[in-house]
Amino acid sequence: MYNKQYLNFLSGLILLFLSHSLMANVITIEITGTPFNPIKIAVVPFQWQGQNLPPAEIASIITSDLYRSGRFNPIKETELTSKPVKGSEIVFADWEKLDVDYVVVGQLNQRNSKYEIRFELFDVFRGEQLSGYNIPSRTKQLRNNAHVISDIIYEKITGQKGDFATQVAYVTAIKKQKQLQYSLHIADSDGYNAQQIVISDEPLLSPAWSPDASKIAYVSYEDHRPLVYIQETATGKKKKVISFFKGINGAPAWSPDGKKLALTLSQGDNPDIYIIDLANNSRTRLTKSFAIDTEPAWSPDGRFIIFTSDRGGKPQLYRVPSIGGRIQRLTFDGEYNARASYSPNGQNIVMVRGEGGKFQIAVLDLGTGFLRILTPGNLDESPSFSPNGNMIIYATENQGKGILAAVSLDGSVHQRLKLQQGSVREPVWAPYGRSR
Amino acid sequence: MNQIKLLSTGLCVLVLSGCGLFGEKVEETDITEETTQTQQQTTPSQETTQPTGQQVQPQTNNVTTNNNGNTGQQSNNAVTQGLGNRPNTQLNEIKEPITPPTERTIYFDFDKSLVRSDMQNILAKHALYLSENPRATIVLEGHADERGTREYNLALGERRARAVKQVLILQGAYADQIEMVSYGEEKPVSLSHDDESWALNRRVEFVYQGQ
Incomplete structure (x- = not known):
């Protein structure tokens, strides 16, 4: 009996979750075209540490941002040969083989009812970190904070201020x-x-x-x-x-x-x-x-x-x-x-x-x-x-x-x-x- | 039982006197010739009968009365009968209210505010109506199709309304009868994106006030 109630409660949660993501999907985005002189970048899917499904796909939000700017050509997830989540796990030679100039890695961690986004940006040729932040976030802030990360990446690499979080x-x-x-x-x-x-x-x-x-x-x-x-x-x-x-x-x-x-x-x-x-x-x-x-x-x-x-x-x-x-x-x-x-x-x-x-x-x-x-x-x-x-x-x-x-x-x-x-x-x- | 009788007599009375009570009916029938019930008419008709039927005016209760129910006068030798005065025929005029012309939209060419020759006739009817009905007021709503920019189309819609206003005034309408508002491309009548829809959307609508 207890179990059943618990199950109901759970499925209720999942439904809520689904309907939430449905609401968020009132728009569809289509991005087409090839940038003229694109910067090649890899945004590795962020590791999710929490219950159920991640509340936002941070890496794909960043990838879309960078792509639609016309300045970047992010490589597809299927082309990745490894999926590091921290700087220490990156083997730069692997990324040079993929002809990638920059790598972004990160994690999305659940902390009770809140989250923490961790990301790091690396220059493959130099083999060094360009930026890295840990950003505490409420659920509602997750998408915007992903745009903030896009802005930081954009500015570090192009020298121009990003405007995705607008x-x-x-x-x-x-x-x-x-x-x-x-x-x-x-x-x-x-x-x-x-x-x-x-x-x-x-x-x-x-x-x-x-x-x-x-x-x-x-x-x-x-x-x-x-x-x-x-x-x-x-x-x-x-x-x-x-x-x-x-x-x-x-x-x-x-x-x-x-x-x-x-x-x-x-x-x-x-x-x-x-x-x-x-x-x-x-x-x-x-x-x-x-x-x-x-x-x-x-x-x-x-x-x-x-x-x-x-x-x-x-x-x-x-x-x-x-x-x-x-x-x-x-x-x-x-x-x-x-x-x-x-x-x-x-x-x-x-x-x-x-x-x-x-x-x-x-x-x-x-x-x-x-x-x-x-x-x-x-x-x-x-x-x-x-x-x-x-x-x-x-x-x-x-x-x-x-x-x-x-x-x-x-x-x-x-x-x-x-x-x-x-x-x-x-x-x-x-x-x-x-x-x- | 009694009540029913009473009621039905009441109804009868109502029906008899009724045609006037329910006089909105446009029945032009009652040419009530005064008929004599008896044989000889000694008195010639004193009045010339008026030729027309009864006209019933809308929304008024005109009770047409056949007045003078008179009684005959009798003497021993000769029997005469007075007919009384011939009743006046009451003429209640039927007058439909004058309404503004029914065609209330005129159309324009793309990016143009010149009144097209095929629209002049409609415009002339409105000008005539406005000049003959100085208390009538109108709002000219200017519209544009969706092509081009919104604020430019707002200005274009107003220019169309203004062009119409000028023609109306030239043809006798008064300036203070006419207001204008432009909706630009914001209120299309047809939502498709083709020549046919655009032609319908490039328009000025005549919106009479208080109707």
Whole structure:
């Protein structure tokens, strides 16, 4: 009798476990493509020391991270000839034979209700340790801490800060009865751990992170017209930014110092670009034309605003000093160039490019003027740089549904995140800001 | 038993006086010619009969009464009978409320806000209605298809609504009758990703208020 109850209890636990992992699997990730000059790395499966199944596959999270960056080519688990778990167990000659430059080994240990992740990174050629940490974790932190490890590995090897342990925001639209229901979500940069922060029967669009990643500005139709709101992600508190004007209040973009918002106001006439000082709500008008001017974005140094305008007949990109001044056209090539944003180093801008009925993501190198198309889609939109500028997340269409995708800046590696239900659009990558 | 009788007589009365009580029925029948029950009509009709039937106005209880139930007057030699005044025929006008034109969507070409020639007719009907009904107000909802960027499409939807507003005003509508809101590509009527759907989604909808 006792045994039976115990068994029931156990199977209950297993079910809970399964349903938990099912919930975590609301998205599927597909990574395709071959990096141009990849760094070869082996991430050996982490040894699990605990009961039942490991709560997270740390090594595979790290492997996916490194692969989707386009900088690494992690070798497959089936190609491994040994599976060391500690530095002392590594035979470097074995890894040289596999033509591997770096090896990551580690363990995931259960400590009562908590865990401890242990990892070490080695340079095969030098035969020496580059990094190693022991990271205590609660269950909820495991995935994020795996991303933190990816960040450490990425930075040690490339010299550039990693951005895997960051977040993205995006909008979903789900058909409920005959209506669409709109929600704004925040998730890990690989799409996991999604949390809903706004839900509405009226459209939501244009989410924009504050530079410290503590707030999101967005456009909501909850008042049956487009108005800009700012919401604190931690508390859910929100306020209206502009509510005095008829017509469009849209396309919010934070200044790099977080003190101002550039946005589009139409006042029932042609939409123009304005800058609102958030401290006193004073506004500066930057454009005045008989055309559509919208989608402002700041340069990282805060000196310029780029925006979309059809003043030349078709939507093209223009630039204006953020204090006002002469407007300069940036794109001349192509039928449709819109919704641009700067890379974090200010050298590139990413945009939506329409040509021959296809809308794709393209990057313009501001130094050389060279434009590169990064994505193959027909209806790709809303590109957003990752905080270190090495990846771009965007929205695309798959089997009639909006899904999220990411591409490395060099266009070599593509990644698709598929959610189980609804249509996903408008991803925006959070800046480093605070870490969770 | 008594109660049943009472009830049924009550019903009879109701039925008899009824056609007026339930007068919403659009029955144009009652051309109630005053008929005489008896042989000779000595008095010619004093009034010219009005030609029409009874018109029943919606939602009013018009009881058409055949008034003057008069009684005959008699003398010894000649029998006359007064017919009383011929009853006035009451004309209750049927008036359907004037409603806005039924076609309430017009469509646009890709990235265009010019009102197409095949849409002018629909627009003209709305302009006429608005100008003749100055108390009617309308919201023009501008929409775009999913191609291109969302904020640009928001602006495009508004430009379409504005173009429609201008035409309506040129044709006699008043500016204060017309509000605009653009939904860009956010509220498609068709969710497929093809030319047919896009053509349906590039539109301005006429949403009359208070209806």
